[in-house]
Amino acid sequence: MIKSVSMISIFASYPRDIEEEIQVINDTITELNITLPETRRLYLELKTWDTHTFPDVGDDPQSIINQQISEYDIFIGLLWKRFGTKTPRSLSGTKEEFDIAYSKAQEDPNSIKLLFYFNNSPFSIDDIDPDQIKMVKDFKTNLSDLGVLYKEYTNIEEFGHMLRMNLNSVIAGYGKDWGVKNHKTEVAQEDIKINKKEHLEEDLGYLDSLEIAEENFSLATEITERITGYMEVLTEKTINVTNEMNSVETPVSASRSKIMINKGADNLLHFSQNLEGEIPRLSDSYFQGIYYFGQAAELWLDLKSEDKKSIVDARDSVINAIDSLLGTVGAIISFREVISSLPRITSKFNQAKRSSLSAIDALLNELNSFINLSKEVQKTMERIIESS
Numbered sequence: 010m011i012k013s014v015s016m017i018s019i020f021a022s023y024p025r026d027i028e029e030e031i032q033v034i035n036d037t038i039t040e041l042n043i044t045l046p047e048t049r050r051l052y053l054e055l056k057t058w059d060t061h062t063f064p065d066v067g068d069d070p071q072s073i074i075n076q077q078i079s080e081y082d083i084f085i086g087l088l089w090k091r092f093g094t095k096t097p098r099s100l101s102g103t104k105e106e107f108d109i110a111y112s113k114a115q116e117d118p119n120s121i122k123l124l125f126y127f128n129n130s131p132f133s134i135d136d137i138d139p140d141q142i143k144m145v146k147d148f149k150t151n152l153s154d155l156g157v158l159y160k161e162y163t164n165i166e167e168f169g170h171m172l173r174m175n176l177n178s179v180i181a182g183y184g185k186d187w188g189v190k191n192h193k194t195e196v197a198q199e200d201i202k203i204n205k206k207e208h209l210e211e212d213l214g215y216l217d218s219l220e221i222a223e224e225n226f227s228l229a230t231e232i233t234e235r236i237t238g239y240m241e242v243l244t245e246k247t248i249n250v251t252n253e254m255n256s257v258e259t260p261v262s263a264s265r266s267k268i269m270i271n272k273g274a275d276n277l278l279h280f281s282q283n284l285e286g287e288i289p290r291l292s293d294s295y296f297q298g299i300y301y302f303g304q305a306a307e308l309w310l311d312l313k314s315e316d317k318k319s320i321v322d323a324r325d326s327v328i329n330a331i332d333s334l335l336g337t338v339g340a341i342i343s344f345r346e347v348i349s350s351l352p353r354i355t356s357k358f359n360q361a362k363r364s365s366l367s368a369i370d371a372l373l374n375e376l377n378s379f380i381n382l383s384k385e386v387q388k389t390m391e392r393i394i395e396s397s
Contacts, residue, residue, distance in 0.1 A: 225298035
């Protein structure tokens with residue numbers, strides 16, 4: 010007997026400035042499709058206007074897209090710095106596609122799920138189009154007014170982890186909380202072609218994932234402690250330079266003052282170099298930790314275990330990580346204020362100060378991404394704990 014699986018169709022809607030995210034969506038779906046057919050009898054299909062439309066004649070190009078991509082179970086909308094091109098019926102194609110999906114959700118909330126994401130990463134001043142940016146901001150405000158919960162991200166790694174967790178949460182309820190009445194396209198499992206050799210992690214189990222997550226969280230904690238140490242060392246060295254300047258009898262020549270000030274500049278440069286070296290390692294360890302905690306949560310569902318202790322402990326580890334991150338962010342913000350308040354004295358000192366502030370801002374950006382992702386994992390785990 011040929012086994013069959015139900016296909017969940019996902020429509021991604023986006024303007025042309027969104028590129029990396031579509032590859033991330035495709036990669037995420039490919040990864041999920043490794044296990045979904047076996048564990049949940051489901052298979053995901055991605056539809057985009059790039060891949061699922063063909064040349065045709067209609068009232069206008071957007072009307073053709075609407076006609077050719079009219080059936081889907083999950084809508085994923087993405088916006089960054091561009092709102093898109095106006096259509097005869099809407100301010101942009103992406104907005105028109107969202108409006109159609111939103112109307113479907115209003116008609117039958119259990120027939121479709123809407124996920125919307127905004128890219129908050131910086132962009133070149135040459136890419137700024139005030140009208141486009143204003144329309145994106147206005148649309149975001151309008152989503153809130155409509156009662157649509159959207160998510161924001163600041164880098165592609167954060168988006169990837171967030172998307173995976175959100176998709177898993179949505180898929181977990183398919184056929185139970187929503188999609189019950191949807192027409193289900195059946196696909197023969199033997200027709201699903203997945204190159205499993207490229208996905209060696211498929212054999213990882215629940216405990217394996219937990220172990221990897223905990224190891225990476227432990228490493229992230231070590232790196233964070235080193236960064237805190239760099240801040241303490243810089244603070245101490247700054248105090249020493251200040252004391253040295255205060256101990257010198259006045260009047261002090263400009264050249265003598267410059268020598269002492271540039272000691273402070275060297276300290277700032279050394280701090281920024283240390284920080285820049287640690288940030289990639291911190292990002293890698295924390296993103297890996299979050300990824301495997303999320304994977305552990307998914308695998309725990311498959312265990313069908315009545316003992317919730319391990320998943321509750323994992324959830325508590327994530328909550329503790331969030332609390333720790335919030336405390337670290339607060340300390341770094343205070344430290345940044347101290348650095349920012351340092352006076353502009355010499356060109357070398359000014360450059361060192363600017364370099365330090367830039368490194369601190371990059372670190373804060375990463376830490377805020379970690380907090381957002383950790384909260385997503387926490388929500389996923391709590392949903393699993395409550396429903397099991």
